[in-house]
Amino acid sequence: MTRKILYSMPGQAALSESLLSLTDWQAGDMILRQFPDGESYLRVLDDVQGRDVAILCQLHQPDSRVLPLLLLADTLRDLGAQRVGLVAPYLAYMRQDKRFNQGEGISSHYFARLISQHMDWLLTVDPHLHRIHQLDEVYSIPARSLTAVQPIADWIRQHVPKPLVIGPDSESEQWAARVADAAACPWEVLQKQRFGDRDVDVSLPHVENYLDRTPILVDDIISTGKTMIQAARHLINAGMTNPVCIAVHGIFAQGALADMQNNGLRVVTSNSIADDSNQIDLAPLLSDALMLFPD
Amino acid sequence: MTRKILYSMPGQAALSESLLSLTDWQAGDMILRQFPDGESYLRVLDDVQGRDVAILCQLHQPDSRVLPLLLLADTLRDLGAQRVGLVAPYLAYMRQDKRFNQGEGISSHYFARLISQHMDWLLTVDPHLHRIHQLDEVYSIPARSLTAVQPIADWIRQHVPKPLVIGPDSESEQWAARVADAAACPWEVLQKQRFGDRDVDVSLPHVENYLDRTPILVDDIISTGKTMIQAARHLINAGMTNPVCIAVHGIFAQGALADMQNNGLRVVTSNSIADDSNQIDLAPLLSDALMLFPD
Numbered sequence: 001m002t003r004k005i006l007y008s009m010p011g012q013a014a015l016s017e018s019l020l021s022l023t024d025w026q027a028g029d030m031i032l033r034q035f036p037d038g039e040s041y042l043r044v045l046d047d048v049q050g051r052d053v054a055i056l057c058q059l060h061q062p063d064s065r066v067l068p069l070l071l072l073a074d075t076l077r078d079l080g081a082q083r084v085g086l087v088a089p090y091l092a093y094m095r096q097d098k099r100f101n102q103g104e105g106i107s108s109h110y111f112a113r114l115i116s117q118h119m120d121w122l123l124t125v126d127p128h129l130h131r132i133h134q135l136d137e138v139y140s141i142p143a144r145s146l147t148a149v150q151p152i153a154d155w156i157r158q159h160v161p162k163p164l165v166i167g168p169d170s171e172s173e174q175w176a177a178r179v180a181d182a183a184a185c186p187w188e189v190l191q192k193q194r195f196g197d198r199d200v201d202v203s204l205p206h207v208e209n210y211l212d213r214t215p216i217l218v219d220d221i222i223s224t225g226k227t228m229i230q231a232a233r234h235l236i237n238a239g240m241t242n243p244v245c246i247a248v249h250g251i252f253a254q255g256a257l258a259d260m261q262n263n264g265l266r267v268v269t270s271n272s273i274a275d276d277s278n279q280i281d282l283a284p285l286l287s288d289a290l291m292l293f294p295d
Numbered sequence: 296m297t298r299k300i301l302y303s304m305p306g307q308a309a310l311s312e313s314l315l316s317l318t319d320w321q322a323g324d325m326i327l328r329q330f331p332d333g334e335s336y337l338r339v340l341d342d343v344q345g346r347d348v349a350i351l352c353q354l355h356q357p358d359s360r361v362l363p364l365l366l367l368a369d370t371l372r373d374l375g376a377q378r379v380g381l382v383a384p385y386l387a388y389m390r391q392d393k394r395f396n397q398g399e400g401i402s403s404h405y406f407a408r409l410i411s412q413h414m415d416w417l418l419t420v421d422p423h424l425h426r427i428h429q430l431d432e433v434y435s436i437p438a439r440s441l442t443a444v445q446p447i448a449d450w451i452r453q454h455v456p457k458p459l460v461i462g463p464d465s466e467s468e469q470w471a472a473r474v475a476d477a478a479a480c481p482w483e484v485l486q487k488q489r490f491g492d493r494d495v496d497v498s499l500p501h502v503e504n505y506l507d508r509t510p511i512l513v514d515d516i517i518s519t520g521k522t523m524i525q526a527a528r529h530l531i532n533a534g535m536t537n538p539v540c541i542a543v544h545g546i547f548a549q550g551a552l553a554d555m556q557n558n559g560l561r562v563v564t565s566n567s568i569a570d571d572s573n574q575i576d577l578a579p580l581l582s583d584a585l586m587l588f589p590d
Contacts, residue, residue, distance in 0.1 A: 035390075035518075036551075037548055039387060039390070041391065041400075042402065043396060044400075063334070063359050074400065074405035075399075078405075104337065104339075105366055107334070107366050110366050111366070223330075256331075
């Protein structure tokens with residue numbers, strides 16, 4: 001059997017180690033550094049001739065990460081790798097999936113094409129699918145998306161007695177329902193209430209039934225954290241205990257994690273993007289898929 | 296006649312304005328900003344259907360600049376632009392043009408392929424050609440390189456009485472010869488002298504003939520500035536006045552420009568990369584080419 005080799009881009013050591021310990025993939029050895037002028041230098045230290053290889057790469061704050069990723073893929077292919085896959089637990093550029101205003105770039109499509117030109121397959125977790133319903137509508141390579149619903153539900157069952165899963169807005173309804181179903185607990189979605197033209201508040205339906213429960217706000221992505229903070233404020237004002245905020249992907253635009261914590265929120269994310277809020281390990285999910293995919 | 300439109304990526308306002316004033320290209324209007332999660336948002340505000348368009352882009356510290364550049368090119372093409380050209384006065388990723396050690400990526404080749412996939416033509420100034428002798432060995436699109444030899448020579452003639460052009464190392468010999476020829480002044484190249492295994496110094500041949508001249512160190516690129524600083528130190532020790540250091544491309548790895556200035560050096564660069572050392576305007580050179588190229 002051909003040995004399969006996984007290269008990890010910087011910053012994901014914990015997920016990488018966890019993943020390697022659960023699969024038959026071996027750790028790739030490479031040097032990636034910046035020249036003084038900011039160009040990337042890459043050297044692969046394994047013999048990859050004829051091998052299946054994959055690259056594990058974080059893709060939040062993507063603009064500076066993508067070129068080194070593409071150069072690594074090209075290097076591996078140039079050195080004879082048979083297939084080069086991308087394991088991107090967080091997939092970037094999924095949101096601008098339509099020309100909302102004349103002249104806008106549809107970056108979801110362009111980014112997908114770019115990745116498809118350089119990689120042979122893609123494995124990701126809970127991509128932000130909205131108008132794009134399946135990755136293969138934009139990715140021309142085998143692209144598989146896994147979901148962290150079960151690992152999140154497991155975390156809730158293990159850590160929170162009497163949970164109530166809450167979707168912070170209507171877009172998160174499906175998401176909240178699936179997590180609650182897997183965690184065997186009730187769920188609700190916050191409703192927007194409009195007072196006049198500008199004043200918008202949120203409210204929890206049936207709040208009186210849930211005052212003995214711990215509210216768990218769940219979403220796929222936390223970016224600025226503002227939706228979560230507003231939702232939490234309402235729940236606390238309505239007499240509930242401080243909520244736990246769970247997301248698969250903690251992108252955390254500058255200062256967002258600290259903002260949330262300063263607002264008394266407990267923030268829990270998966271390790272799709274490495275930081276202090278990671279409590280849900282995606283390695284078991286990814287490793288199961290990596291044993292079979294893309295074959 | 297179809298109007299041609301030039302889009303300028305951020306940070307090159309002076310060159311862009313100078314260029315537009317000298318050509319029949321019109322200024323493109325676009326919005327380029329970052330979402331809080333670091334993804335780029337692009338909106339083109341002109342009707343580019345059927346038009347010839349070009350993008351002016353600085354490519355030093357390239358890794359964070361390339362993805363927005365590719366997304367802009369894709370957006371313009373998606374909006375119906377007939378051809379999308381790249382005006383990159385400084386062309387990145389020209390140095391790793393060979394596999395010096397087993398397993399290295401040949402990033403010059405990969406980068407050229409990436410640009411060739413997204414652009415219809417390329418215009419640049421003094422790319423760092425070494426083992427690649429012509430851009431079309433690696434670029435599959437029409438690629439034209441101009442040289443700043445004449446603008447540099449003109450600057451010298453206008454600003455320095457009795458100049459002596461000096462190449463700081465043997466690699467810069469051709470370069471020094473051409474600048475001196477255009478400036479109608481003498482030139483030399485510093486010679487490496489070796490004292491034992493580690494101790495290397497440089498020396499100026501025939502220094503005694505040149506003590507009344509102003510030394511002008513010239514090179515294509517200044518990166519860390521160390522070669523220039525070492526060369527200047529030798530010249531000063533040999534009794535010459537403080538040299539002027541001229542380069543086409545002032546990349547200036549972190550702090551390099553300040554280092555050089557703190558060492559008493561006068562640093563002069565072209566505006567291929569915008570900063571305080573720019574004294575040589577490439578706009579006349581580029582505008583002449585833009586009137587004809589790529590047709």
